[in-house]
Amino acid sequence: MGIHVIKMPDIGEGIAEVELVAWHVEVGQTIKEDQPLADVMTDKAAVEIPSPVSGKVLELGGRIGEMMAVGSELIRLEVEGDGNLKAGAPVRETKVETSPVVAAASKPVADVPAEKPAAPRHDAKRAPAEPRRAEPAAQPRAALAPGERPLASPAVRQRAWDMGVELRYVRGTGDAGRILHTDLDAYARTGSGAARASQAHGYDERHDETEVPLIGLRRAIARKMQEAKRRIPHFSYVEEIDVTELESLRTDLNRRYGDTRGRLTPLPLLIRAMVIALRDFPQINARFDDEAGVVTRYGAVHMGVATQTDGGLTVPVLRHAEARDVWSISAEIARLADAVRTNRAQRDELSGSTITISSLGALGGIVSTPVINHPEVGIVGVNRIVERPMIRDGAVVARKMMNLSSSFDHRVVDGADAAEFIQAVRGVLERPALLFVE
Structure with a gap:
């Protein structure tokens, strides 16, 4: 087995950097040649980056909202044969955060949601998230600690986005606590105590806050309007x-x-x-x-x-x-x-x-x-x-x-x-x- 590094391709038109707006794969996933890896934004359009080879995802090279230079490392795969990485080169243990990160401004023109924004913040101090341990498939997982990444396929993540569901509140019944479509169905029918507790009713006081970083198209709109009114x-x-x-x-x-x-x-x-x-x-x-x-x-x-x-x-x-x-x-x-x-x-x-x-x-x-x-x-x-x-x-x-x-x-x-x-x-x-x- 070898390691194949996929770099950010040259989109053309003299573009030196792009904004990463969505991942379609996750670490540990086995992918096929031509399968979409990620969506990036130029100042004119959204571009889907496909995989030139088949393999297993070892590492993701960027976070949602990050500006990435053309030629920078996008993803590492474990592939059959020697791969294209020199022997002995270290594999970095990069973790991709769930919530988007706002980097330097860009001017994209389309947006593909990748994750729901972070759950509402509360005044109480948060305990540090403990390392996640694999659990038996039959044992549903409790709600995750703040900052811990839920385990789910890209299709499940997209469906959760469409449903307006925070994945960290959903109990996963798959292997190692993986969230399945059936878990989303169950959540939609019954909800969860943690999620309900964060919802205000009637005249209840509310103290929650939600940060929504500007990425993708929303960032482009902000820049475009600001530039137009300024000039x-x-x-x-x-x-x-x-x-x-x-x-x-x-x-x-x-x-x-x-x-x-x-x-x-x-x-x-x-x-x-x-x-x-x-x-x-x-x-x-x-x-x-x-x-x-x-x-x-x-x-x-x-x-x-x-x-x-x-x-x-x-x-x-x-x-x-x-x-x-x-x-x-x-x-x-x-x-x-x-x-x-x-x-x-x-x-x-x-x-x-x-x-x-x-x-x-x-x-x-x-x-x-x-x-x-x-x-x-x-x-x-x-x-x-x-x-x-x-x-x-x-x-x-x-x-x-x-x-x-x-x-x-x-x-x-x-x-x-x-x-x-x-x-x-x-x-x-x-x-x-x-x-x-x-």
Whole structure:
């Protein structure tokens, strides 16, 4: 038997380090060639690292949230044959902590949960965790001491994450106290005294605290928003739009073509209206390199579509929106949303936008102040549609109204230009036949 060291591969594009966001294996596990080992983040995408060989995991080379340099040791395996490690080289006894560790900041764009955050902290002093001893398979284990790593497979850990269960509270009935799927099922039915004791009821005083380190996508969002607000002098403009006719047209299009072309939401119609309006406002479909002092205006409209995922906000890019009809836009939005929510989006699908649209749908509120997606110079925020009484031709009538709340980079976009652009979008939306006229 030999030892095979797998190093952090070169992801490409000049990337020198990546963030480790999830392990798919654990020490002692036997793995096969091409089996996923870990997920890492670059400043553009999540990347899955597969194993080039089969073997048994001896050592994990990093902790969740740690920044790892390209070429650093990722994992050690015991393999058949000589392996690739020189004879006599020591094997470090590295333990990977359960809770994430926040290292130097990075700019990842997708997140894969690996562990639930640490259990709530209490005021009482903790006794040091005792070394874990193997127990007979038939003897369920009690709750673990704080800081002790539960023994469970990656599949069980992922399921526990989805269920919102702290594994250290679950009694394992497998070999050496390993937690099985059946143990999760039992816990879900009955819970445990330790877990229940940490839950407050009614008017009980609470003194628990939970630390949630920022890693993966959440860290990327924090950095991106901080950088955008620090570098860009935002100003916002809000306009009210009557979308009664637009909604009527959308309903009719879905009735006529929904089964053959797909059903339309308001979003593709809004994007098409922006594409039409941007023809007269090229300074808004642009990116500003404030270090070089250069504004690049684009003929192509690569629309960033802010998309909420389980890990946080991601902005996939709808490329060449100017060359698509509303059904093509709708289909591409659905494809991109599925890709980012299942962590399958490619790097080129997550970069290169020239302007962004952000919509919370029914949760869109009345007014918002969206943050510009740096280095773009404009973002359009869509608020919810509400039916309100309006006066038309002297009569009070029910109309469907919606606000557009937009932000612009005041270094590049003047207030008058921003207002005229949104008014142009409004003009198309309130006369929706213009969406289909060239």
